[in-house]
Amino acid sequence: MFVVGLTGGIGSGKSTVANLFAMRGVPLIDTDLIAHRITAPRGIAMPHIAAEFGEEFVAADGSLDRARMRSLVFSDEAARKRLEGITHPLIRAETEREQHEAHGPYVMVVVPLLVESGTWKERVNRVLTVDCTVETQIARVMNRNGFSREQVLAIIARQATREARLAAADDVIFNDNVPLEELEMQVDATHHAYLADAMK
Ligand code: ADP
Numbered sequence: 001m002f003v004v005g006l007t008g009g010i011g012s013g014k015s016t017v018a019n020l021f022a023m024r025g026v027p028l029i030d031t032d033l034i035a036h037r038i039t040a041p042r043g044i045a046m047p048h049i050a051a052e053f054g055e056e057f058v059a060a061d062g063s064l065d066r067a068r069m070r071s072l073v074f075s076d077e078a079a080r081k082r083l084e085g086i087t088h089p090l091i092r093a094e095t096e097r098e099q100h101e102a103h104g105p106y107v108m109v110v111v112p113l114l115v116e117s118g119t120w121k122e123r124v125n126r127v128l129t130v131d132c133t134v135e136t137q138i139a140r141v142m143n144r145n146g147f148s149r150e151q152v153l154a155i156i157a158r159q160a161t162r163e164a165r166l167a168a169a170d171d172v173i174f175n176d177n178v179p180l181e182e183l184e185m186q187v188d189a190t191h192h193a194y195l196a197d198a199m200k
Pocket of ligand 1: 008009010011012013014015016017140141144175176177178179180183
């Protein structure tokens, strides 16, 4: 199966663009959803997390105590690495399982942290970056999430830079001050190129 990895910073328009591909019949695999599912009640990561961090990180319903884990890994880089050591291989395995089960001309894996975390670039045939300016990211996320400018800047500071994401890209969809019709035209052109690639 031909696999496209879709990435972009927070507020770049990843979900918007991913949905436009889905409307064209491309199956989506969302790694954020997988991350959530494996740490939900009876999620496959939970026994490993309990063993590594202790039962106090497991909520009453058997899911991850997200607030507690967030406050731990926020200040403790080693703990973050230990958590990722559990979750990342499981997310990759689940992604591969979904890829095998997917029916479509090609499959799109949405990986917000494709550039930041490890080996994704080697796991996909093409990297597609959704690009916009930092100012646009800030405005959109303040508007979407009701965050302050400082809160958005703090999130952006923990992500790869715009330049790093562009450097990692095989293809780019520019989504800054772009009306929906123009975004759709970019998606159509990219989609047709992928259809051709997938048939090679
Ligand atoms: P991401 O998934 O990368 O965080 P989203 O797709 O959720 O980004 O987009 C962030 C916000 O900006 C959403 O509220 C979305 O509706 C809006 N948005 C994205 N692209 C555009 C665009 N071209 N024109 C207008 N609004 C947009």
